[in-house]
Amino acid sequence: MDAHVTTAPRHEHAHPTAMLYAKVGLVLFVLTALEVGLYEITYGEHVGSMASAIKPFFVPMLLLLSAAKFALVGMFYMHLKQDSKLFTGIFVFPLIIATIIIVSLMVLMAYHMAFARSG
């Protein structure tokens, strides 16, 4: 659509159009539908014959879908793709620390609750 008027002193690359934003929105909607659909056929009311085959892959697939949504919102709606890489760094570095913390706590507490706690 229209050219983006920037107020930042630095000039940015060609700005995404409203059409691109809408497409991203559609993809986000579809990914969400896939997430819920995956849940429904694995555990929900529409459990099918494939459920037991899917179950071991359920969590990884769900996390992948969420990660894709996360990345899309970050790159396009939050403009990380077009903006200075400094912003990407400021966002990604804490996410790495956050992931380390979440995984570590799950592992440490799982061990603790399985072996160290009495009862």
Place this chain on the structure above:
Amino acid sequence: MATRVQPQAPPPVSHGEKTGLWSWITTVDHKRIGILYGTTAFIFFLLGGIEALLIRIQLGSPENTFLSPERYNELFTMHGTTMIFLAIMPLSAMFFNFMIPLQIGARDVAFPRLNAFSYWVFLAGGLFLNSSWLFGLAPDTGWFGYANLTSTQYSPGLNVDFWMIGLQVLGIASLAAAVNFFVTIVNLRAPGMKLMRMPMFVWMSFITQVLLLLAFPVITVALFLLMFDRFFGTHFFVPSGGGDPILWQHLFWIFGHPEVYILILPAFGIISEVLPVFSRKPLFGYAAMVFSGVFIAFLGFGVWAHHMFATGMGPIADAFFALSTMLIAIPTGVKIFNWMGTMWGGSLQFRTPMYFAIGFIAMFIMGGLSGVMHASPPADLQQTDTYFVVAHFHYVLFGGSIFGITAGAYYWWPKMFGRMLNESLGKLHFWLMLIGFNLTFFPMHFVGLNGMPRRTYTYPKGLGFETLNQIETAGSFLLAVAFLVFLVNVFQAWRKPRNAPADPWNGATLEWSIPSPPQEFNFAEIPVVHGRDALWDMKRERRGPLPEPARVSGRGIHMPNPSYWPVVAAIGVLSVLLSLMFLSHFGPLGVVVAAGVLFLGVFKWAFEPAG
């Protein structure tokens, strides 16, 4: 294009600098905010010191009855909490505030009103925490507040609530300041000051801000979970409801370990400023100093469970955290060798700041050595909960942070206050502090390994702890004398006229290029930087010292207006948390009113012209 400014005869007060209480309450000037932080922090430091002296009196003899066990618990809790959150951190903040804009060639921080807000929230938190003494309800569950001692079942009184709310308030102050200094350092550097040309104090402070931003949210969550347990009946840390006290320890130390790097990195930065100037030699291994600092910060998030070796995490977790903890000693070692490399071959000037800097290195090495000894889980099982650990952290926090901050105080005093501190008194202060400190804390290594437990109000006769404890108590009073000497020094300096030179030490960094104390706008003209040690660089170009900078009118330089909305917002922050603490008294209406004050402060601030 340069702004032409006309030098004039120095006016008695800098242009635009107002006096009076209201000007201090509404100030948004980073230099004034720095002085507010420093003065407040120093008073809290003395308070924490008195708490320590009371502890030492009690422990001076076995089976002493000077303090009751309850009072003792309150004292060691408040001593730790005060020294960490109300002394060391805000003393470092004094230097962040005063020096970072000057060292990067800026006129102020990125968000002056946010800066003021941080100070007022800190003051509110510190006063609130210490108001507990007035009610006889001081926090008494340790500075680390382990669950489930902190549950309502075992701590039904308001003591823990004071601690919980107080720390939450202080956390907000730290987070706001961290955003401010992060943006300031990234964005407000003078032209030509690339990241790898910044003074090392700015680098270490920058890394500290990143640690603050990443670590404080975790303790914020831990404190909220505790708050929900205590106020709303959840069972996050209550075993009977399915919760686990160990979760508190994990969350606390995920914050707590980066916190100790937050406490030491600014001192590392100060030492890295003082040593080059007083060795007349650039810092050895600048790049290695930067990268070791970054490595320490990153790795600092991977060592926290070394505080939990006695909790039975299992051999794999123990081994992992032991290895990561030993690993983090390496970048620290790099720094120590680089400091020594800075002095090696230099023309050493033994002035007071240098004494404290060298003392820092020696004491920090000792603290680091006992720290590495803790890194081995089997060894730590003997050391943990004993005075051996107390020795370790006092060597790094007092021998490290406090010696470093004191070095910074003597170094930057002329710049901040326009007066030189007395050299003889300074050296006396140093020797009293060095001897007093070692008398107090060195014997703790021995009584600790011989089994004297921490956090216990007394010990029985006949275990062999008596003599060393007496020495420790004597040492602590010698420390008190040392600080009296410092106060005398400060007082005598205050009575002198404000005529210190701009550059008394032949400094390497930009703060020494402007008058002492600086004018409100800092630099008449923003400097252009061509290399590291920007000021030495400029002196080299001129082949000689720079002329004493004149005080100028500053006409045409627009500085931000003062504002009282940060104070209102700070009061709002405290009110909201208080309203939760006293929900049963004031009900939801209290929360609404408090939130209203907060919103009023924030909205008026947002729509006020920045000036």
Place this chain on the structure above:
Amino acid sequence: MAAVAHEVPHGLEHATATGLDNRKLAIWTFIGSECLFFAALISNYLVNKGRSLVGPFPHEPWTSPSGEHFKPILEIPLVTLGTALLLFSSLFVVLALSGAQRGSRKALVGWLAATIACGVFFVGMQVYEFTHFVREGLTLKTNLFGASFFVLTGFHGTHVTIGVIWLVTLWILAARGKIPPSKSLNLEMAALYWHFVDVVWIVIFPVVYLIK
């Protein structure tokens, strides 16, 4: 030695070392910090998952010792609708920002209203969900699931509410013509915060509602 005078501006940008605006840098820094806040809350939820001593449970039915029957308490369809609306609200706010940057007040005000409507619906959905759960017998005190669920989604919901208040303030300003292109950064900051809140929900939704 050349020197450059920098003057502190009257509200607009001035030269910065990176060329990036201070306020945009600040909001990203704040967002980075908030990642850790939600990481700790999500960790708490995951650590407590499946550890409740009593029901009601999120995905399983439960009969209490006194014989009371409880269905699985989570209602996926309603929350899915709220999730979708929150996602669309991110699209709407981006379109509003684009309108602001072009100087189109109609687009700005219209899309911003749509964003706010979605946000209000999401908060409304959560309020309904919370009150419904309490009626069904799940409170903060009931079990670890109740505690962890209400705290995690409650803090998220609080963030959404603050975002709504922020956006409403901007909407009022926009309607009065007080957000010209030169001031669009104010909206950009709010939009970035809003996207972050959306992104946190993108993680919370599967973790809480879809993973058993």
